[in-house]
Amino acid sequence: MHVVTISVGVLAVALISGCGKTVDDRWYTQAQVDRGAVVFDDNCASCHGSNAQGAFNWKKALKDGSYPPPPLNGTGHAWHHSFDTLMATIKQGGAPLGGKMPAFDGKLSKDDQKAAIAYFQSKWDKRIYEAWSKRSGL
Numbered sequence: 001m002h003v004v005t006i007s008v009g010v011l012a013v014a015l016i017s018g019c020g021k022t023v024d025d026r027w028y029t030q031a032q033v034d035r036g037a038v039v040f041d042d043n044c045a046s047c048h049g050s051n052a053q054g055a056f057n058w059k060k061a062l063k064d065g066s067y068p069p070p071p072l073n074g075t076g077h078a079w080h081h082s083f084d085t086l087m088a089t090i091k092q093g094g095a096p097l098g099g100k101m102p103a104f105d106g107k108l109s110k111d112d113q114k115a116a117i118a119y120f121q122s123k124w125d126k127r128i129y130e131a132w133s134k135r136s137g138l
Contacts, residue, residue: 002122004097026129027083036119039112043104048115049053052120066100074124079132086117 023030032073040052048054054071061067062080070076078086094101104113123127 009121016096024126025123026121028114028121030116032115033122034113036115036117036122039108039116040119043108044072044116047101052123067096069101072120072123074121074128078083078120079124079128080135083117083138087113090116 003044011112013109021029023033028036041050042049044052048108049069049071052071052073052133054073054076055068058068058070058076067069070078072078081089087110089097090108093101108116121132
């Protein structure tokens with residue numbers, strides 16, 4: 001009985017705190033953004049920047065023909081990519097697109113991959129998010 005009481009209490013706190021509620025009518029929850037901040041910091045920030053701002057001169061090709069990591073904060077081209085493409089890029093890395101981003105398949109769970117996307121999309125202004133959503137058919 002004590003376990004049931006604790007479980008009901010935890011569920012009530014979760015519901016009251018809104019962890020299941022989407023953020024600004026977007027596809028993700030605040031809990032996903034919070035988790036994504038940790039995932040991004042641990043796995044993405046070293047290349048894409050601590051605020052998802054991308055590398056300096058990210059549009060300029062390197063000597064080997066590849067490009068530096070782009071911004072993911074809405075100022076680059078990530079909003080042109082569907083959710084499935086964003087997930088595939090995290091999973092498979094940048095090699096299929098001619099890039100150097102490592103693959104995170106087997107390193108990040110699917111939920112952590114989604115959380116990372118939620119985190120960087122939370123940085124997109126309303127106009128960028130709505131353009132992505134319309135383009136993605138959401």
